[in-house]
Amino acid sequence: MSQKTQIGKLALLAATLSPDELEPFSEKLEEVKYCIGKAGSMDTQKIIAAVETAAKRNGLIAQDVYRETHALYHAILESLEGVMRGQLGVGNMMRTVGLRFSIVRGTPYDQKEEGEWIAVAFYGTIGAPVKGLEHETCGLGVNHI
Amino acid sequence: MSQKTQIGKLALLAATLSPDELEPFSEKLEEVKYCIGKAGSMDTQKIIAAVETAAKRNGLIAQDVYRETHALYHAILESLEGVMRGQLGVGNMMRTVGLRFSIVRGTPYDQKEEGEWIAVAFYGTIGAPVKGLEHETCGLGVNHI
Amino acid sequence: MSQKTQIGKLALLAATLSPDELEPFSEKLEEVKYCIGKAGSMDTQKIIAAVETAAKRNGLIAQDVYRETHALYHAILESLEGVMRGQLGVGNMMRTVGLRFSIVRGTPYDQKEEGEWIAVAFYGTIGAPVKGLEHETCGLGVNHI
Amino acid sequence: MSQKTQIGKLALLAATLSPDELEPFSEKLEEVKYCIGKAGSMDTQKIIAAVETAAKRNGLIAQDVYRETHALYHAILESLEGVMRGQLGVGNMMRTVGLRFSIVRGTPYDQKEEGEWIAVAFYGTIGAPVKGLEHETCGLGVNHI
Amino acid sequence: MSQKTQIGKLALLAATLSPDELEPFSEKLEEVKYCIGKAGSMDTQKIIAAVETAAKRNGLIAQDVYRETHALYHAILESLEGVMRGQLGVGNMMRTVGLRFSIVRGTPYDQKEEGEWIAVAFYGTIGAPVKGLEHETCGLGVNHI
Amino acid sequence: MSQKTQIGKLALLAATLSPDELEPFSEKLEEVKYCIGKAGSMDTQKIIAAVETAAKRNGLIAQDVYRETHALYHAILESLEGVMRGQLGVGNMMRTVGLRFSIVRGTPYDQKEEGEWIAVAFYGTIGAPVKGLEHETCGLGVNHI
Numbered sequence: 062m063s064q065k066t067q068i069g070k071l072a073l074l075a076a077t078l079s080p081d082e083l084e085p086f087s088e089k090l091e092e093v094k095y096c097i098g099k100a101g102s103m104d105t106q107k108i109i110a111a112v113e114t115a116a117k118r119n120g121l122i123a124q125d126v127y128r129e130t131h132a133l134y135h136a137i138l139e140s141l142e143g144v145m146r147g148q149l150g151v152g153n154m155m156r157t158v159g160l161r162f163s164i165v166r167g168t169p170y171d172q173k174e175e176g177e178w179i180a181v182a183f184y185g186t187i188g189a190p191v192k193g194l195e196h197e198t199c200g201l202g203v204n205h206i
Numbered sequence: 207m208s209q210k211t212q213i214g215k216l217a218l219l220a221a222t223l224s225p226d227e228l229e230p231f232s233e234k235l236e237e238v239k240y241c242i243g244k245a246g247s248m249d250t251q252k253i254i255a256a257v258e259t260a261a262k263r264n265g266l267i268a269q270d271v272y273r274e275t276h277a278l279y280h281a282i283l284e285s286l287e288g289v290m291r292g293q294l295g296v297g298n299m300m301r302t303v304g305l306r307f308s309i310v311r312g313t314p315y316d317q318k319e320e321g322e323w324i325a326v327a328f329y330g331t332i333g334a335p336v337k338g339l340e341h342e343t344c345g346l347g348v349n350h351i
Numbered sequence: 352m353s354q355k356t357q358i359g360k361l362a363l364l365a366a367t368l369s370p371d372e373l374e375p376f377s378e379k380l381e382e383v384k385y386c387i388g389k390a391g392s393m394d395t396q397k398i399i400a401a402v403e404t405a406a407k408r409n410g411l412i413a414q415d416v417y418r419e420t421h422a423l424y425h426a427i428l429e430s431l432e433g434v435m436r437g438q439l440g441v442g443n444m445m446r447t448v449g450l451r452f453s454i455v456r457g458t459p460y461d462q463k464e465e466g467e468w469i470a471v472a473f474y475g476t477i478g479a480p481v482k483g484l485e486h487e488t489c490g491l492g493v494n495h496i
Numbered sequence: 497m498s499q500k501t502q503i504g505k506l507a508l509l510a511a512t513l514s515p516d517e518l519e520p521f522s523e524k525l526e527e528v529k530y531c532i533g534k535a536g537s538m539d540t541q542k543i544i545a546a547v548e549t550a551a552k553r554n555g556l557i558a559q560d561v562y563r564e565t566h567a568l569y570h571a572i573l574e575s576l577e578g579v580m581r582g583q584l585g586v587g588n589m590m591r592t593v594g595l596r597f598s599i600v601r602g603t604p605y606d607q608k609e610e611g612e613w614i615a616v617a618f619y620g621t622i623g624a625p626v627k628g629l630e631h632e633t634c635g636l637g638v639n640h641i
Numbered sequence: 642m643s644q645k646t647q648i649g650k651l652a653l654l655a656a657t658l659s660p661d662e663l664e665p666f667s668e669k670l671e672e673v674k675y676c677i678g679k680a681g682s683m684d685t686q687k688i689i690a691a692v693e694t695a696a697k698r699n700g701l702i703a704q705d706v707y708r709e710t711h712a713l714y715h716a717i718l719e720s721l722e723g724v725m726r727g728q729l730g731v732g733n734m735m736r737t738v739g740l741r742f743s744i745v746r747g748t749p750y751d752q753k754e755e756g757e758w759i760a761v762a763f764y765g766t767i768g769a770p771v772k773g774l775e776h777e778t779c780g781l782g783v784n785h786i
Numbered sequence: 787m788s789q790k791t792q793i794g795k796l797a798l799l800a801a802t803l804s805p806d807e808l809e810p811f812s813e814k815l816e817e818v819k820y821c822i823g824k825a826g827s828m829d830t831q832k833i834i835a836a837v838e839t840a841a842k843r844n845g846l847i848a849q850d851v852y853r854e855t856h857a858l859y860h861a862i863l864e865s866l867e868g869v870m871r872g873q874l875g876v877g878n879m880m881r882t883v884g885l886r887f888s889i890v891r892g893t894p895y896d897q898k899e900e901g902e903w904i905a906v907a908f909y910g911t912i913g914a915p916v917k918g919l920e921h922e923t924c925g926l927g928v929n930h931i
Contacts, residue, residue, distance in 0.1 A: 777794025
């Protein structure tokens with residue numbers, strides 16, 4: 062089953078690239094709905110809230126439909142697993158600066174009945190509790206919606 | 207502490223983009239050593255072996271120095287956590303098609319004593335055991351070397 | 352948001368109770384589609400295949416629609432986490448006798464736009480590798496479909 | 497080794513069913529000691545404290561014997577793994593309404609030297625941080641005491 | 642509650658030290674039952690079997706009582722978590738040389754009703770799949786029996 | 787590849803033994819740099835800070851070099867996995883009394899290019915939230931530096 066639109070790749074690029082660098086992908090990005098945001102803390106509850114708020118404010122998921130929030134929520138969790146590399150539980154031990162996220166909603170598959178899917182990507186730097194020390198991290202989660 | 211070279215971002219792009227799409231980043235890529243490869247199975251032991259072999263064949267790590275293999279090995283494991291989204295243990299339940307990886311070695315920090323670091327990125331599609339069904343996945347691991 | 356139909360509870364009961372014991376819940380079970388099956392091995396790949404096969408054969412998910420398989424797959428994984436109590440990765444160290452599963456598909460919420468959800472439950476006994484020694488275990492996973 | 501009393505099944509039913517629904521199992525429940533309680537928060541420390549307090553107040557474990565608390569504690573943790581589906585560490589990101597628990601102590605095996613075992617079950621709904629959105633969850637832990 | 646006998650410390654020393662180095666602790670070791678063994682593979686199922694066999698052959702647990710095997714089994718799993726440092730699931734990716742284990746059974750607490758407890762310790766070297774490269778690892782699990 | 791100095795074993799002994807018991811190993815300990823400290827809380831962030839502070843104050847890692855802090859940080863995390871036995875995320879549910887740690891820096895391998903490595907060990911008692919109830923625990927992490 063070929064994917065006509067790689068929503069995961071677009072999410073990664075939207076989270077990672079500067080506006081200039083993203084330019085060559087603008088045509089591809091017109092095939093999907095997407096938004097970009099920032100999470101300024103490593104408190105997982107606040108990150109999830111930041112992504113959910115951005116998704117609702119930008120019309121990427123419906124305000125009042127639980128199944129859309131549920132789909133987004135699990136995509137966020139999967140993406141955070143990549144950010145935390147298997148140690149979601151130690152999130153509160155981490156410190157972050159400049160974690161950026163993107164949310165992409167689209168129809169990746171040719172078959173009409175596969176419907177819409179959602180991708181959440183994070184990219185930024187993550188550090189030990191001591192300030193000034195960090196390296197890059199990223200994550201990607203994909204779910205049906 | 208500012209990073210002069212984002213080895214993680216370069217690794218992500220090298221694993222994700224086509225040669226044409228990677229073109230605008232060629233100048234940045236000249237600041238680092240890197241290589242690209244493919245892993246055709248979801249058997250974690252084989253993926254690790256494929257990355258290690260590529261790293262040694264392309265001179266990204268020294269053949270006979272354990273500390274370099276140790277650094278690479280943990281970067282691979284961290285990257286695979288993103289690919290498997292916290293379920294490394296269920297790797298054998300998955301099926302993969304077209305997982306691509308990149309290895310980037312460089313000096314991300316201005317300070318000389320921070321020395322060299324290594325980044326490993328994966329991008330591709332991953333599926334449930336039933337053939338023909340998959341979605342995108344990615345991972346990134348970074349370590350000092 | 353009240354749930355008019357507790358598909359998770361029905362899945363638990365269908366996996367746990369004997370036909371006689373399930374009798375008082377037959378009216379509730381008419382509100383949903385469900386099926387019951389057995390998994391005779393602790394090889395996670397085989398358990399997943401057994402549940403998927405049962406789901407398709409009994410018309411609980413569509414044969415050829417990836418999003419339905421994707422929804423079921425994650426419900427199975429969540430349910431197995433309960434069975435393995437956080438050690439999915441050690442599945443191959445376990446031995447099982449008489450693990451029963453149920454799959455329930457229904458519309459748990461009053462609001463029409465919440466649509467259909469799927470629940471997967473397991474109940475049975477699980478043992479250390481030495482034969483003849485086991486205790487009970489169960490799991491429940493719920494996902495939108 | 498056959499189990500004459502399925503303490504895990506009884507714990508699941510006691511946590512899941514209404515008093516009316518539990519009626520047909522009252523004879524079985526007379527073979528064991530059990531109690532039922534509620535946990536009104538998703539703070540894992542508070543849930544554990546609630547279960548321990550209920551267990552001691554109802555005479556299911558001895559007040560001052562560490563080995564009984566140790567046995568109960570690990571049964572609770574195993575049960576919570578099912579509730580959280582492998583993400584115990586993200587407990588603080590969740591919100592719960594109406595999580596019910598049961599504790600059952602009995603002698604499941606025919607052989608006298610197998611002695612007493614304890615089972616802890618949870619059933620209820622669990623939600624994302626945004627209020628009003630939740631689905632069902634359950635867990636079961638079993639330990640020797 | 643003071644511990645009169647530190648069975649965990651004794652298990653660590655028995656697994657780690659040479660016979661000569663263990664000599665100063667011989668008096669303490671007379672307060673407990675213990676045995677020492679070797680596990681020559683990183684296949685978790687084989688390691689568990691090796692420890693169980695040693696425990697039964699040396700009379701540290703009863704041959705036919707499930708609750709004793711259950712207690713030992715969870716002590717082994719906890720100890721292996723330390724050996725694998727949170728990645729039990731990737732056990733099959735590892736290679737080991739010279740992993741030694743010890744099993745100690747004793748009465749650590751002054752209070753008679755706390756009864757017997759069991760400790761399992763591992764010490765040795767663990768390596769990436771490529772031969773010749775390894776570093777030290779250890780683990781300790783403690784359970785009531 | 788033989789290890790001329792077992793920094794992991796020395797770290798374990800330094801964390802576990804009393805000064806008198808450590809005496810026979812004093813010659814071995816002269817081959818490495820090491821220090822010992824105490825962590826009086828089970829808050830993982832505070833434990834990490836305590837170990838990092840001790841490491842810097844005793845000159846075991848350089849104050850201002852991120853790569854050394856990064857190496858130490860991952861050695862601490864690996865060691866804590868052993869302490870928490872795979873449940874790092876539930877750290878906040880635990881209570882600890884008398885957790886001791888040691889940090890050892892040395893050159894374990896004969897080959898000069900393998901350079902320096904660092905080992906972090908913990909030993910102590912860990913308890914359920916209810917005061918007065920605990921058993922022993924330990925952990926060991928090893929990393930190149």
